[in-house]
Amino acid sequence: MAKGKFGTIDTTPSGRYRARYMYHGVRGSKTFLTYGAAGEWLRKQEKAIGLGSWVSPREQRKQDKARKALTVGDWVVQCIERRKLRETTRATYMRTVTNRILDPIAPGHRVEDITRLKDIPATELTKQDVYRWWDAVKTTYPDTEEQNIKAYKQLKSAYIEAVDRDMVEVNPVRIPKATERHNKNDLCLPTKEELLSILECTPDRYKLFTVLLFFHGLRIGEVIGLEVKDIICVEDIKSESQYKVQIRQNVQRLEHGGGQAVTHVLEHTKTSAGVRMIDFLPAFNAILEHHMECYADSGTVAIPMDTKFGGGTREVQLLTVTAKGRPVWDTSYREVLRRAKVKAGIPKERKITPHSGRRWFATQLAESGASVKTAGALMGDKDTDTIMNVYMKVDESRLSGAMTGINDYLLEEGVNVSLVGGA
Numbered sequence: 011m012a013k014g015k016f017g018t019i020d021t022t023p024s025g026r027y028r029a030r031y032m033y034h035g036v037r038g039s040k041t042f043l044t045y046g047a048a049g050e051w052l053r054k055q056e057k058a059i060g061l062g063s064w065v066s067p068r069e070q071r072k073q074d075k076a077r078k079a080l081t082v083g084d085w086v087v088q089c090i091e092r093r094k095l096r097e098t099t100r101a102t103y104m105r106t107v108t109n110r111i112l113d114p115i116a117p118g119h120r121v122e123d124i125t126r127l128k129d130i131p132a133t134e135l136t137k138q139d140v141y142r143w144w145d146a147v148k149t150t151y152p153d154t155e156e157q158n159i160k161a162y163k164q165l166k167s168a169y170i171e172a173v174d175r176d177m178v179e180v181n182p183v184r185i186p187k188a189t190e191r192h193n194k195n196d197l198c199l200p201t202k203e204e205l206l207s208i209l210e211c212t213p214d215r216y217k218l219f220t221v222l223l224f225f226h227g228l229r230i231g232e233v234i235g236l237e238v239k240d241i242i243c244v245e246d247i248k249s250e251s252q253y254k255v256q257i258r259q260n261v262q263r264l265e266h267g268g269g270q271a272v273t274h275v276l277e278h279t280k281t282s283a284g285v286r287m288i289d290f291l292p293a294f295n296a297i298l299e300h301h302m303e304c305y306a307d308s309g310t311v312a313i314p315m316d317t318k319f320g321g322g323t324r325e326v327q328l329l330t331v332t333a334k335g336r337p338v339w340d341t342s343y344r345e346v347l348r349r350a351k352v353k354a355g356i357p358k359e360r361k362i363t364p365h366s367g368r369r370w371f372a373t374q375l376a377e378s379g380a381s382v383k384t385a386g387a388l389m390g391d392k393d394t395d396t397i398m399n400v401y402m403k404v405d406e407s408r409l410s411g412a413m414t415g416i417n418d419y420l421l422e423e424g425v426n427v428s429l430v431g432g433a
Contacts, residue, residue, distance in 0.1 A: 015056075016031060016052055016053075016055070016056040017029055017030055017031030017052040017055070017056070018030050018031070019045060019048045019049060019052070022041060026041045026042060026043060027041065027042050027043070027044065027045050027047070027048040028040070028041045028042075028048070029041075029042065029048035029049070029051050029052050031052060031055060031056075033055075033059060033064065036066055036067065037067075038055060038066075038067045039067075042179075047179060054176065074133075079131070080131065080132045080133070081128060081129050081130060081131060081132055082111070082127055082128055082129070082130045082131075082132050082135055082165075083111060083112050083127075083128030083129065084132065085132040085168055085172065086107050086111060086112075086128075086164060086165060086168045087104070087107070087112070089164075089167065089168040089171050090103045090104060090107070090164065090168075096277055096278075096316055096318060097264055097275060097277075097316055097317065098262035098263070098264050098275055098277060098316070101264050103164060106157060106160045106161050106164060107161055107164050107165075109157065109161070110124070110147055110151075110157065110158065110161035111127055111128050111143075111161060111164075111165065112128050117150055118146070118147070118150045118151065121146050121150050123142045123143060123145070123146035124143060124146045124147060124150060126139075126142075126143075127139065127143045132172065132177065133172075133177055133178055135169070135178075135182050135183075136182055137182045137183075137184065139182070140165070140182050140183050140184075140185065141185065144162060144185055144188060147161070147162075155191060156191070159188070159189050159191065162183070162185070162188050162189065163189060165183050166181070166183040166184075168183075169181045169182060169183045198360055198361045198362050198363075198366050198369075199366070199369050199370060199373060200224075200360070200362045200366050200367075200369075200370050202370075204354070204356060204360065204362065205224045205225065205362075205367070205370065207354035207355070207356070208220065208224070208347070208350045208351055208354050208356065208362070209221065209224070209350075210354070211349075211350040211351075211353035211354040212346065212347075212350045213346065214300070214301075214304070214305075215305055215330070215332075215333065216330065216338075216343065216346050217297050217300075217301065218294075218297055218298055218301040218305075218329070218330065219233055219330045219338070219343065220347075220350075221291075221294045221297055221298075222236070222255065223364055223367045224366070224367035224370065224371075225291060225294065225367065225370075225371065226255065226288060226290070226291065226367075226371065227288075227367060227368050227371035227372065227388060227389045227390075228255075228257065228367075229260070229280065229284075229365075229368070229390075230340050230343065230364040230365075231260040231261055231262050231280075231340070232257050232259075232260055232279065232284065232390070233330070234260075234261040234274075234328075234330070234337060234338050234340065234343075235258075235259045235260050235261035235276065235328075236255070236257070236328065236329040236330070237326050237327055237328055237329060238302075238306045238307075238327045238328070238329050239327070240255060240256040240257070240258065240329065241253055241254075241255060241256075241290070241298065241302065241329065242254045242255075242256060242287075252289070252290075252292065253289075253290035253295065253298060254287055254288065254289055254290060255287070255288050255289075255290050256286075256287050257279065257284060257285065257286050257287075257288070257390060258279070258285055259276055259277065259278065259279060259319070260276075260277050260278065260279050260280060260284070261274050261275070261276055261277075261313065261337060262274070262275055262277060262340075263275075263339060263340055263341070264314075273314060274313050274314070274337045274339075275313070275314050275315065275316050276313045276314065276315045276316065276319055276324060276326070277315070277316035277318065277319045278316070278318060278319055279390060280390070281390065281391065281392060282392075283386065283387070283390050283391055283392040284390035284391075285390070286387065286388070286390050288388055301329075301330075305330070305331070306327075306329060308327075308331050308335045309327070309335060310325040310326060310327045311325070311326060311327075311328060311331070311335065311336060311337060312324070312325050312326075313326055313337065340364075343364065344363075344364065347362075347363075347364065368389060371388075371389065372385050372389060375388065
């Protein structure tokens with residue numbers, strides 16, 4: 011028997027470790043697989059006594075019984091609802107766990123290894139249960155790796171909190187490399203020619219939207235949220251019109267009641283770095299000026315604001331609206347983009363999405379000599395790792411040119427084959 015400052019630990023006939031203590035005439039005890047876990051439990055009990063948050067073993071048993079009635083699905087939802095999140099972020103998280111855990115979409119709705127997860131008692135989830143679910147998810151939804159990983163992360167996050175709250179001793183959601191993306195190379199780096207072809211095949215009303223998305227590195231929610239006043243005209247030294255774009259806010263789609271009702275919501279940019287002022291590329295001035303003349307005077311619309319953005323509603327004069335004068339849905343623009351790609355003859359395997367513009371923009375900045383911090387400032391992203399590892403891609407067509415450039419530089423300095431054998 012080992013005795014410390016608080017409580018004792020002894021070994022049971024089965025080889026497990028039993029931790030025991032006495033407090034105000036009440037005996038507490040619990041068995042564990044390892045000595046370390048038993049010691050950690052004693053330390054937590056001692057700390058709880060010191061903080062005045064100690065719970066008697068009888069009351070603890072009542073709480074444990076209630077916890078056993080709590081399912082994995084219930085617990086994941088509780089964790090998401092408890093966090094301080096934007097309304098749109100919370101809705102996105104809920105949509106993710108609904109589609110993979112709570113109410114899996116087809117074909118997963120008929121796969122037992124996926125559907126059983128949500129009904130398992132939260133405190134009884136095992137690593138084997140998680141592996142069964144994860145293997146089935148990867149097999150059933152092979153083309154949605156990103157969504158699969160996001161669902162896994164939500165489950166893991168919920169069980170990190172479960173460990174913190176002493177609901178479980180060890181996090182069962184621990185699959186090595188589960189969040190490693192195997193299809194990184196599928197992230198398409200579009201060519202300038204592809205983007206210009208898509209732009210040419212885009213309806214006039216959405217040309218400026220496309221220019222900002224693909225050639226200026228804006229997020230789709232930032233483009234939707236731009237107001238007419240965010241386009242600022244200045245005079246340069248050449249007396250030629252020059253424009254700047256002020257990014258101040260974001261507009262996202264918010265689903266209510268399990269997706270039954272959908273509204274727009276005005277909110278802060280994704281991060282504080284998202285608030286920025288960038289130059290508009292003069293090469294597209296004609297498109298901007300045509301848009302301002304033909305589409306930017308459609309009146310104002312009232313958009314609900316996120317609670318963290320002040321709440322209520324605000325009248326805004328959006329830069330781009332539909333033919334009926336309403337805000338653009340991100341899903342509607344994706345359909346505009348799909349049709350433009352088909353018309354431009356872009357092959358289906360070239361997965362050019364609204365986010366592809368950020369990869370193209372970051373890569374162009376890198377190739378033009380901009381630092382990662384400069385790219386981050388222009389793209390509204392503080393995470394330099396994301397910029398380097400996700401957005402900046404290698405344009406393989408330039409590899410030979412890069413080596414040729416080095417070779418030409420060496421030749422200019424007088425380096426040639428005559429140096430061979432000169433030693």
